[in-house]
Amino acid sequence: MSFTSFAKDFLCLTTDSNVVEHHFKRDYKQLVKQWEEGYGWPLYKPLSDADAYIFDQIRRPLGDSQAEFDQLVLLLCKLMIDSLNEKDLSRNIDDASGLRGIGKLEQWIKNQDVEGYEEHISFLKDLWELRSVGSGHAKGKTYKKVSERFGTDEMPLPDVFDKILQHLDSFL
Numbered sequence: 001m002s003f004t005s006f007a008k009d010f011l012c013l014t015t016d017s018n019v020v021e022h023h024f025k026r027d028y029k030q031l032v033k034q035w036e037e038g039y040g041w042p043l044y045k046p047l048s049d050a051d052a053y054i055f056d057q058i059r060r061p062l063g064d065s066q067a068e069f070d071q072l073v074l075l076l077c078k079l080m081i082d083s084l085n086e087k088d089l090s091r092n093i094d095d096a097s098g099l100r101g102i103g104k105l106e107q108w109i110k111n112q113d114v115e116g117y118e119e120h121i122s123f124l125k126d127l128w129e130l131r132s133v134g135s136g137h138a139k140g141k142t143y144k145k146v147s148e149r150f151g152t153d154e155m156p157l158p159d160v161f162d163k164i165l166q167h168l169d170s171f172l
Contacts, residue, residue, distance in 0.1 A: 021165055023169050024168060028055075028079075028172055041091075043084070044084060045085050047083065051078065057075050058072065058165075061158040062158075069157040073135055073164070077127060077128060077131040077135075080124065081101055081102060084102075086104050089104040089108050090104060093111060094111070102121060102124050105121070120167075120171040123167050127164065127168075129146050130146050130150060150164065151163065
């Protein structure tokens with residue numbers, strides 16, 4: 001039992017969760033709200049009714065199953081990359097021709113003179129590649145190479161997924 005669970009359940013204390021997925025979900029919601037308030041347009045398109053389950057399904061894998069890990073990576077990519085509001089990102093970029101998804105976000109961030117974004121954009125590209133060569137297609141040599149960047153050869157998949165969520169939360 002975690003300290004947070006003990007504090008809440010037995011000591012009746014209000015405590016902040018120490019679970020990575022809770023931080024990620026809280027910060028995602030906060031960013032979505034603050035972005036729209038600050039810029040007047042949403043960074044992420046709202047999920048359709050058919051995709052509404054995506055946000056709720058993001059969680060730490062229950063086991064070291066490749067199938068579950070692939071599915072969760074796919075869900076993260078749908079939420080963090082596929083749902084980018086490319087239309088409004090394009091309106092705020094001088095030349096968006098030829099750019100898609102992460103490229104538009106990167107150009108928008110560059111135009112805002114934000115420092116230190118490169119690591120996050122690189123991570124999003126790696127995550128997209130992991131999804132493409134893992135969940136989207138049959139696995140081969142490229143998957144092994146990409147997955148090793150995430151540490152799949154060094155730790156169990158639930159821990160790898162936690163690290164992915166931590167990095168995405170840092171980006172948010």
